[in-house]
Amino acid sequence: GNSELPTAVNITWSSINFKTILQWQPKPSGYFYTVEIHGQTSNTKKKCILTAETECDVTDALRNVTETYTAHILSVMTMEMDNFEEPPYAVSEKFTPYNQTLLGKPEIKNYTQKGSKLNVVFQDPLTPYKFPNGSFQSIRDFFHHDLEYKLYYWKDQSSGKKDATTKSHTLEVSVDSTKNYCFYIQGIIPSRRENRNGQESVVLCTSVGRNILDEYGAEVFIIIAVIAIAVVTLAVVLTVILCKRKKAKATREMK
Known part of the structure; x- marks a missing residue:
């Protein structure tokens, strides 16, 4: 019966911007997996029913991002799905999306260096969740005031970094008007104990009239x-x- 089937091991949650994938081992042979997501208050949701894969996108089962979830990965034979015998299963560690999803890369939309001011405009990473009108919600729609962004900037060809923080979508810092600067942005959730710092954006550099001596x-x-x-x-x-x-x-x- 079911009880002799292997159960899942090495169960991990991978989550960026609330897109969450559950992964485990081993690859099944002669049986299948079904994932159950158990919330503290929400009803149990079944995902990836009778899958031969070892990963499952469970994003839409974690819509209440502040809730804490566990996953049960059931090992099942197809024939015995109607059987009342409870299949063997493995239980994941607890996962709270709000505290544990990683912040993805912010997108820099525009930047200017005019005189002694460097101005950077950027956009929040989007989540897979949508508003009723069909547009995607950003991470700010969930984190609100818990979300900050940090700009790291430095003179081109030097290593001394400075930083500035904002809760908005723009940052303006004072710079040396004759020098070029490179910079990147990173989302931060200061209230977190772990995964406080998000992924770094691409590094961009300004180009105010470089003279040949600076260049070469x-x-x-x-x-x-x-x-x-x-x-x-x-x-x-x-x-x-x-x-x-x-x-x-x-x-x-x-x-």
Whole structure:
């Protein structure tokens, strides 16, 4: 019967921006898995019924993101689904999406460096959940004031980072107007104990009229100077040699 079937092991929750995948082992042979999501207050929801896979997208069963859930992964034979014998199952660790989902990369929409101000405009990562009108809800629609963003910025080609924090979608910081800056943004939930810091956005850099010295450094100028001196020296040497030859030729002809 069912009781001899292997049960799932190494059960893990993977969650980014509330998109949550449950994964486990081993690959089934001669049996299937069915996932049950148990909430503290919500009804049990069945997902990935009779699957031969070892992962299951359980996002839509965790819609109440502040609730704590456990997953039961049942090992079942197809024939015996109608049987009243309870199938063997493994239980996952508890998972609370609000506390445990990772924050994904924010998207930088626009940035400008004008004078001594660097201004960055960005967008909240979206979740798989939708408003009634069909548009996707962002992580801010769930975290509200718990969500902050941190801008890390530094002078191009230097390593000294500075940072600034905001609860809005824009950040403005004071910079050296003659230097280029690179920067990235990261979402943060300060109230969390774990997974406080989200994924980092792409790194972008400004380009206020770079001069060649900034771009290539002094070495290039030294090389150019050496080449120039070599060319001038060669020209002088050739001129001297040619002059001497002309003089010698003129002297011979006079004889």
